[in-house]
Amino acid sequence: MAQPQHREPSYREQDAKTITRLRGMVDPWFLARYGMNLYRGCEHGCVYCDGRAERYYVPGDFARDITVKGNAVAVLDHELSRLKEPGFLFLGGGVCDAYQPAEERYRLARGVLELARKYQLPVHVLTKASLVERDLDLLAEINAQTRAILSFSIQTLDDDLQRRFEPGAAPITERLRLLATAKKLGMGVGVMAMPVLPGLSDQPDRIDRLVGTMAELGADFVCGGGLTLRPGTQKDTYLDVLREHYSALVPGYQRAYRSNLASGAPDPRYLARVDARFAAALRRHGLPGRAPRRLFRSLMPLYAEVAVLLEHREFELHQAGSPGGALGRAGHAIQQWARQSFTKRGRRKAFNGTVLEAEFRAMVTAGTLHELPGVTTAAAAVASLLVKEAAAEGAPD
Numbered sequence: 576m577a578q579p580q581h582r583e584p585s586y587r588e589q590d591a592k593t594i595t596r597l598r599g600m601v602d603p604w605f606l607a608r609y610g611m612n613l614y615r616g617c618e619h620g621c622v623y624c625d626g627r628a629e630r631y632y633v634p635g636d637f638a639r640d641i642t643v644k645g646n647a648v649a650v651l652d653h654e655l656s657r658l659k660e661p662g663f664l665f666l667g668g669g670v671c672d673a674y675q676p677a678e679e680r681y682r683l684a685r686g687v688l689e690l691a692r693k694y695q696l697p698v699h700v701l702t703k704a705s706l707v708e709r710d711l712d713l714l715a716e717i718n719a720q721t722r723a724i725l726s727f728s729i730q731t732l733d734d735d736l737q738r739r740f741e742p743g744a745a746p747i748t749e750r751l752r753l754l755a756t757a758k759k760l761g762m763g764v765g766v767m768a769m770p771v772l773p774g775l776s777d778q779p780d781r782i783d784r785l786v787g788t789m790a791e792l793g794a795d796f797v798c799g800g801g802l803t804l805r806p807g808t809q810k811d812t813y814l815d816v817l818r819e820h821y822s823a824l825v826p827g828y829q830r831a832y833r834s835n836l837a838s839g840a841p842d843p844r845y846l847a848r849v850d851a852r853f854a855a856a857l858r859r860h861g862l863p864g865r866a867p868r869r870l871f872r873s874l875m876p877l878y879a880e881v882a883v884l885l886e887h888r889e890f891e892l893h894q895a896g897s898p899g900g901a902l903g904r905a906g907h908a909i910q911q912w913a914r915q916s917f918t919k920r921g922r923r924k925a926f927n928g929t930v931l932e933a934e935f936r937a938m939v940t941a942g943t944l945h946e947l948p949g950v951t952t953a954a955a956a957v958a959s960l961l962v963k964e965a966a967a968e969g970a971p972d
C-alpha cells in the first residue's frame with residue numbers, strides 16, 4: 576500500500592556514534608567528500624524515494640517516523656577537528672532531506688553550516704525544501720569564504736505531478752524562486768533533475784522544457800537521470816500510486832523493470848534513451864550535465880579534483896555517444912589509490928591529504944601515473960593535462 580500522508584510525524588532522537596561518511600572518495604555527481612544523514616526517514620515522502628528500500632534499514636513509516644541524530648553537530652565538530660584533507664561537506668540525498676520540516680525544530684543542518692564556516696570547508700546542499708531559505712545568510716558567508724553550492728532536486732515542472740509524487744516537498748515555484756535567489760547571491764546553483772518518471776516526466780519535450788527553464792534561471796549545471804525501483808517497499812509503493820492514478824502506464828513499467836535487479840535499474844535501453852534526451856536538451860540550452868570545474872577548483876586535493884574531472888570527461892564522452900570507459904576507470908582508480916593510502920597510513924600523525932597530493936604530483940611529473948592499476952597511458956596523459964590546467968588557472972574565483 577502507498578504510505579499514508581495524513582498522520583502527524585513522530586520524531587525519535589537517537590545519538591549517533593559517527594556522522595560523516597569518511598570513505599576517502601569524492602562523489603563525482605555531488606562533489607561530496609564528507610556526506611551525512613542528519614535524519615533517517617523523510618517527511619517529504621517522495622513516492623519514488625530510494626531511501627524507502629530495505630537495504631537502508633529505515634524503520635517504520637519512511638515519511639512519518641523520523642529518527643533525529645540529536646548529537647550530530649557535536650559529533651561532526653569532533654570529526655572535522657581531525658580531518659586529514661579538505662573537501663565538500665554534502666547535505667542531501669541518502670535517506671533524508673536535511674531541510675525537511677523536522678529541521679525547523681532541530682536546526683541540525685544550520686549547525687553543520689556553522690561548522691563549515693568554522694573549519695572553512697566548502698558545502699553542497701541538495702534539497703527540495705523552502706526551509707533552506709532560513710540559512711541563505713550562512714550559505715552566502717560560506718560562499719564568500721570558500722564555496723557554497725545550492726542545488727534543488729526538480730524532476731518536473733508539472734505541479735499536479737509534483738504534489739502526487741513529492742507530497743511533502745516545496746512547490747516547484749518555491750524551488751525555482753530560491754534557485755534564482757541563490758544565484759543572485761553569487762552561489763553555485765545546480766539542479767538534480769532526477770529521477771524523471773517514465774511516461775510522466777521523461778518525454779523529450781518535458782525534459783527540454785525543464786532544462787531550458789533551469790538555463791534561463793542561471794543554473795550552473797543540470798544532472799539528469801532515470802528512475803530506479805528496487806524490489807520491495809520502494810517498488811511496491813511506487814506501483815501502488817501508479818495503479819491508483821495512472822493505471823494505463825503499469826504494463827509498461829512492468830516490462831521496463833521486469834528484471835527486478837537489486838539496483839532497481841530498468842531495461843538499459845530505456846536508460847540510454849533518457850540519457851540521450853538529457854544530452855540533447857543540455858546541448859540545446861548550453862548547460863553542462865555535471866558541476867563545472869570553476870565551482871570546485873582547488874577546493875579538494877588535486878588528485879581528487881583530477882579524478883572527478885576524469886569521470887566528468889567520461890560522462891561527456893558518453894553523452895556524445897562514445898563507448899569510452901578508460902577515463903572513468905582511471906578516475907575511479909585514482910580515488911581507490913587515495914582511499915587505500917588513507918586506510919593503510921591514515922592513522923599516522925604525519926600523513927594527510929597534503930602528503931598524498933605531493934605523491935600524486937610526483938607520479939604525474941615522473942610520468943608513472945599509468946602504473947596505477949586501472950589507469951591507461953592515454954588516461955594518464957589526460958590527467959597530466961588536467962594538472963597543468965590547474966597550475967595555469969591558479970586559485971578559485
Ligand code: SF4
Nearest residue numbers: 617619620621624671
Ligand atoms: S526529499 Fe529526497 S530523501 Fe526526502 S523523500 Fe524525497 S527523495 Fe527521499
